[in-house]
Amino acid sequence: MRKPPAVRRPLPTSPFKARPAAPPKRFAMGDRVTHDKFGLGRVIDVEDGPEAAVLVDFGSRQERIIPPYSSMYAL
Secondary structure, rough: OOOOOOOOOOOOOOOOOOOOOOOOOOOOOOOEEEEEEEEEEEEEEEEEOOOOOOEEEOOEEEEEOOOOOOOOEEE
16 A cells, blocks of 8 residues: 655745645636647536536537646637
């Protein structure tokens, strides 16, 4: 059995600054996107609320992508 990798946390007295968190990705209807698994597509619906997701048309299929959108990028 392996232990999970430890999270690196800088010491409060360290002269090196911690990396700032990346802002959350936001998509709007009509945005062209690329997805690592599905390829090129266009956002056709954006859901709001606690289950925020985007519906993307990839040509041959439509997929509902939920956050975090780590494998999807706007073009």
